Structure formats: structure tokens, C-alpha cells
Amino acid sequence: MTISAADWAFDKAGSLPFVEQLVRHATQAVGDGRWQPGERLPSIRQLAEALGVSRFTVTDAYERLAAAGLVVSRRGSGVYVARSTQARRLVREVDASASAMAQEVALLRRVMDTETFPFKPGSGCLPADWLGDADLRSALRELARQPAPLTEYGSVQGHPALRRQLGFRLERYGIQSDPAQILMTGSASHGLDMVMRALVRPGDRVLVDDPGFYNFQALIRLHGAVPVAVPRDAEGPVPAALRLALEQHGPVLYLTNSVLSNPTGAGVSRQRALRVLSLLSERQCWLLEDDIYADFDVRHSLRFASLAGFERLIYTGSLSKTLSADLRVGFLVSNPALIAELTDIKLITGMSTSMATEDLMYRLLTGGRYRRHVEQLCRRLDEVREPVLARFESLGFGVEHRPVGGFFCWLKLPGEISAADLSRRAAEEGILLAPGRYFSHQAEADSYMRINPAHCPDSLWPQLERLLAQCQQAPPSHRPTP
Structure with a gap:
């Protein structure tokens, strides 16, 4: 036929x-x-x-x-x-529940689901239409016109000019480094995985913030290590809790944010940072400072690396949050000996990172377009953050810390509403929320959730108000316990 x-x-x-x-x-x-x-x-x-x-x-x-x-x-x-x-055969995804780590990455899978959730106030990324792609496409065309070959392996440590440019950026935060101390990675998560391979062995204890980024705990467990939570407040890690964790568990590494932390949006005070570094030094515990939201920090806040150098400190950053979730470029900074070991791990596990992608990033960073783009993103976030927080407050939510930048807000739900219950009801209507249990193991975690103001359009509020009313009317027996 x-x-x-x-x-x-x-x-x-x-x-x-x-x-x-x-x-x-x-x-x-x-x-x-x-x-x-x-x-x-x-x-x-x-x-x-x-x-x-x-x-x-x-x-x-x-x-x-x-x-x-x-x-x-x-x-x-x-x-x-x-x-x-x-x-x-239609192209389908595997059944996520079949994974032994399904719980650890459940929120991450949902954030990346572009079809099920039209509304994503719990997302950890900016909306795609905020990022735009005109500058990116222009840089791609410029890259395609260059005579340099695109068919060879690049430098194992990464694009030399990009590493030098990143060094200039670090100086703005008071961080002194040499290009030889910088290693390009496929993403910040890729870099963290390499650090875990170098420093952590099965059974080791690794400290994490509480509340803190859920993917840290998943990666720690992936390497057979045990995460140990350190409570955090508006000034940073709580010293008494950190001292106790160091004494009781003898950790080898502490994973933390110093600026615009995920999920609270808070930073760390100078006095608190010095105390944290002193406690870690006493116990010879490494610190990994995750600063992937650095470009949203318009105040150039304090970094641990600006106070301590790199003897037992690793700094990691990313260039993906401000440009495209699909452009995976990260970097690590540390002392020469550790960078040499990490470079070998990179060579063994993945050869080199993409020189074409790194060249693209270098052109964006040095062309003037990137600075204007980031300034525009920060202005838009400043414009939406306070109105969104005010709207949540009008619904009875509590805002214990008002971020001065970035796109994370940590909110306390009204009354006895369970974040898990609200999130379940919201998911049934295509709304992605980020309940507190993903970020914290404290008893009150189910009373909190992370919100991204950039993902809270006017059309969200009527549905959210209705869902809150349903939760308030639910009998206590139908409310999940934390």
C-alpha cells in the first residue's frame, strides 16, 4: 500500500x-x-x-x-x-520508583518535568523565558565562525582563558587564586562528585546544612558515606551544633553555602564564618563552599574562601544558573595538590570537559553581554520578590528571613497546615511545591517550604488559596505527621 x-x-x-x-x-x-x-x-x-x-x-x-x-x-x-x-516505540522515561534512590531525587525529577507541572513555585531554577537565548545564539554563531578545530580534546584542566577570567571574578569576592588552582567541571554537581571521590570513603561522616540542599545528602549516600546535619540560622551554621557534630562524628568534609543558601536565601556573618573555620581547623575537617548563586549576590557578600585560603577548603561555582539549565559548566578551586588529584579523577572518569562549551562561556563572560544580562535578572528578581512575599504573608505565611538577592525564600505555613499535604494536593493540580522535608530533618520541617518568587504568576494565587482552604478543613487524622 x-x-x-x-x-x-x-x-x-x-x-x-x-x-x-x-x-x-x-x-x-x-x-x-x-x-x-x-x-x-x-x-x-x-x-x-x-x-x-x-x-x-x-x-x-x-x-x-x-x-x-x-x-x-x-x-x-x-x-x-x-x-x-x-x-x-514512543520515547518514554523509566519508572522512577524502581530506583533505590527514588526518594532522594524525587524533587529534582519533578523540577525537571516540563509537562506535568505548569506552575513551579518550588523550582530551583529561573523560568526559561527569563533567561532568553538571543545572546547565547549570537555567541554560538560567533564560535562557529572561528578557525579553531572543534574535533579535538581540550585541556584536561579546562579552557585556559576561561580559568583566568574566573580568577578575575573571584577577586571581586576577595578570593585570591591562580589559574592553575582552577579546574573546569561539567557542572557544580560533577565537581562535587569528584571531590567526594577524592576525600570521602564508605562509612565516613559528611556534614551538611539543615536546612540545606537536598542533593548534597543524595550524593553523600551515593558514595556510601553518612550525612550529618548541622542546624543553620540567619547568620550561618550554629557553632554549638557544629562543635558537637565534629566531636561526636569526626567528619572528613562539610558541604555548605555561604551566600544565598538553598533553601533559605541567607548568608553567613563574618563573626560566624571565622568561628566555623576555627572549629573545622581544630578537627582538620575539609570545607566545600558551594557558591553557584554568586552572580545573584549584588552585595558581594562574605565567602569562607576569602578568609581561609585553600589549605583545607574547596570552592565550587557554576555558570549555568544565569544562562541556561542545559549549558553545564562548573568549576572547582583549591590548593594545587588537590586540584592535581581532581584533574586525574576527571581524566579517568570523563577525559575532558567540552572545550566548545567553555569557549562559548568565555565569549559570553568577556563580551559585555553577560554582565548586562545578569543585572537585568537581578532587577527582575528584586521587582517580584517583595510583592510575592507580601502576598504569601497575606495568606498567613511567615517570612522569618527576607533574602536580599537570589530566588529562594523559606516560608512557614499558616496554622497547622502540613507542607507535605499541601504539596500533594498541589501536585494533583499541576503545581510543584518544595516541602520542607526535602531540605531538613528537624521536627518542624513539615511546617516550611521553599518558594521561588520568579515562578509565582498572578494566575497561581486563586488555586493556592483554594488548596490552603482544603488543607485547613481536612480532619487531623488526614494530615500527615512530620
């Missing part, structure tokens, strides 16, 4: 290129079973004449479909729908 030219959906006035339209239509028709294996497609001449396009356009489309395994060409006979079952 031959597929008719009339079976092709095609819009000559559409915005998509003709070839792309043909490929998309054929891919969907094969995938949903409308076109069966063995059916013959129109000849190139027939389809070109029927649709009013060039033969080159149809030839290009057929070649792309053949490369994708959807059709096969038989010399002297024509083009046919492939008999491969792969061509008719």
Missing part, C-alpha cells in the same frame, strides 16, 4: 522550515501507527509536486528519516516505512 501525498500535513505559511515539517509529520505518523511497516511513501517527484516544494526538500526529508531508522530506501523500488519496532 502506498501512502498518499494527501496524508502529509503541511503548511507553506508556517514558521517551521519545510524539511522540518515533513520530518516531524512522518515521525509522528510512524510512531502512532498511522503508517504501517512496509507501506510505500510517495516518490520524491510525486510528493514535491503535490506539496509545491522542491525535490531537494523532499530528498533531504527522506534522508533524515532514513538516518533516524524510520524509513528504508530500496534501489529501483522506492522508500518504505521501516519494519523496525524501534521506529514505532
Whole structure:
């Protein structure tokens, strides 16, 4: 049986290129079973004449479909729908619940789900339409015009000019470093994984903030180590709790944020930072300072690395939060001996990072466009943060710490409402929330949740008010216990 030219959906006035339209239509028709294996497609001449396009356009489309395994060409006979079952299988994700670490990464999976949750006030990223891509596309075109080869391995330690540029940026925060002390990574998480490989062994104790970033605990468990929580307040880690954790558990590493911490948006005072560093030094415990939100810190707040140097300190950052979640570029800074070891780990586990991506980042950082872009993002966040917090306060939420930058706010729910209950009800209506149990193991964690003001449009509030009312009306027996 031959597929008719009339079976092709095609819009000559559409915005998509003709070839792309043909490929998309054929891919969907094969995938949903409308076109069966063995059916013959129109000849190139027939389809070109029927649709009013060039033969080159149809030839290009057929070649792309053949490369994708959807059709096969038989010399002297024509083009046919492939008999491969792969061509008719929809691309699905595996069942997340089958993973032994499903609970640890549940929120991360939800944040990355672009279809189930139209509203994401619990997201840890900026909305895609805030980031834009005009500057990125311009830099990509500029990169493509360069004579440098794109087919070779780059420097194992990373793009030399980008490392030098990052050194200039660190100086703004009072952090002194040499390009040789900087190692480029595939992301901040990639860098953290390498640090864990270098310093942590199964059974070791690793300190984390409470409340703190949930992915830290997942990564610690992944390496067979044990996370130990250190309570944190508006000034930073609580010294008495840190001292007790050091004495009782003998940890080898402490993972912490010093600026715009996730989830509270708080920083660390100078007095508190000095006390933390002193306690860690007494016990010879390494500190990893995660500063991936540095560009949103318009006040150039205090960093641990500006006070202590890198004898037992590692600083990590990222360039992904302000540009694109899909551009994975991070870096580590530490003493030369540890950077040499981490470079070998990088070489063994992944060879090198993408020189093309790092070159792209270098062009963005040095072209003037990046600075303007970040300033615009910070202004937009400043414009929405206080109105959103005021709206939550009008609904009975408590704001114990008002962030001066970034996009994280840690809110206390009104009355006896459970964050877990509210989040479950919200998820059923396509609203992603981030309940406190992901960030804290303290008894009161279920009374808190993390909010991202950039993801709180006006259309969210009527649904949220209704969900809060449902939670308040629920009998106590139906409310989850923390």
C-alpha cells in the first residue's frame, strides 16, 4: 500500500522550515501507527509536486528519516516505512520508583518535568523565558565562525582563558587564586562528585546544612558515606551544633553555602564564618563552599574562601544558573595538590570537559553581554520578590528571613497546615511545591517550604488559596505527621 501525498500535513505559511515539517509529520505518523511497516511513501517527484516544494526538500526529508531508522530506501523500488519496532516505540522515561534512590531525587525529577507541572513555585531554577537565548545564539554563531578545530580534546584542566577570567571574578569576592588552582567541571554537581571521590570513603561522616540542599545528602549516600546535619540560622551554621557534630562524628568534609543558601536565601556573618573555620581547623575537617548563586549576590557578600585560603577548603561555582539549565559548566578551586588529584579523577572518569562549551562561556563572560544580562535578572528578581512575599504573608505565611538577592525564600505555613499535604494536593493540580522535608530533618520541617518568587504568576494565587482552604478543613487524622 502506498501512502498518499494527501496524508502529509503541511503548511507553506508556517514558521517551521519545510524539511522540518515533513520530518516531524512522518515521525509522528510512524510512531502512532498511522503508517504501517512496509507501506510505500510517495516518490520524491510525486510528493514535491503535490506539496509545491522542491525535490531537494523532499530528498533531504527522506534522508533524515532514513538516518533516524524510520524509513528504508530500496534501489529501483522506492522508500518504505521501516519494519523496525524501534521506529514505532514512543520515547518514554523509566519508572522512577524502581530506583533505590527514588526518594532522594524525587524533587529534582519533578523540577525537571516540563509537562506535568505548569506552575513551579518550588523550582530551583529561573523560568526559561527569563533567561532568553538571543545572546547565547549570537555567541554560538560567533564560535562557529572561528578557525579553531572543534574535533579535538581540550585541556584536561579546562579552557585556559576561561580559568583566568574566573580568577578575575573571584577577586571581586576577595578570593585570591591562580589559574592553575582552577579546574573546569561539567557542572557544580560533577565537581562535587569528584571531590567526594577524592576525600570521602564508605562509612565516613559528611556534614551538611539543615536546612540545606537536598542533593548534597543524595550524593553523600551515593558514595556510601553518612550525612550529618548541622542546624543553620540567619547568620550561618550554629557553632554549638557544629562543635558537637565534629566531636561526636569526626567528619572528613562539610558541604555548605555561604551566600544565598538553598533553601533559605541567607548568608553567613563574618563573626560566624571565622568561628566555623576555627572549629573545622581544630578537627582538620575539609570545607566545600558551594557558591553557584554568586552572580545573584549584588552585595558581594562574605565567602569562607576569602578568609581561609585553600589549605583545607574547596570552592565550587557554576555558570549555568544565569544562562541556561542545559549549558553545564562548573568549576572547582583549591590548593594545587588537590586540584592535581581532581584533574586525574576527571581524566579517568570523563577525559575532558567540552572545550566548545567553555569557549562559548568565555565569549559570553568577556563580551559585555553577560554582565548586562545578569543585572537585568537581578532587577527582575528584586521587582517580584517583595510583592510575592507580601502576598504569601497575606495568606498567613511567615517570612522569618527576607533574602536580599537570589530566588529562594523559606516560608512557614499558616496554622497547622502540613507542607507535605499541601504539596500533594498541589501536585494533583499541576503545581510543584518544595516541602520542607526535602531540605531538613528537624521536627518542624513539615511546617516550611521553599518558594521561588520568579515562578509565582498572578494566575497561581486563586488555586493556592483554594488548596490552603482544603488543607485547613481536612480532619487531623488526614494530615500527615512530620
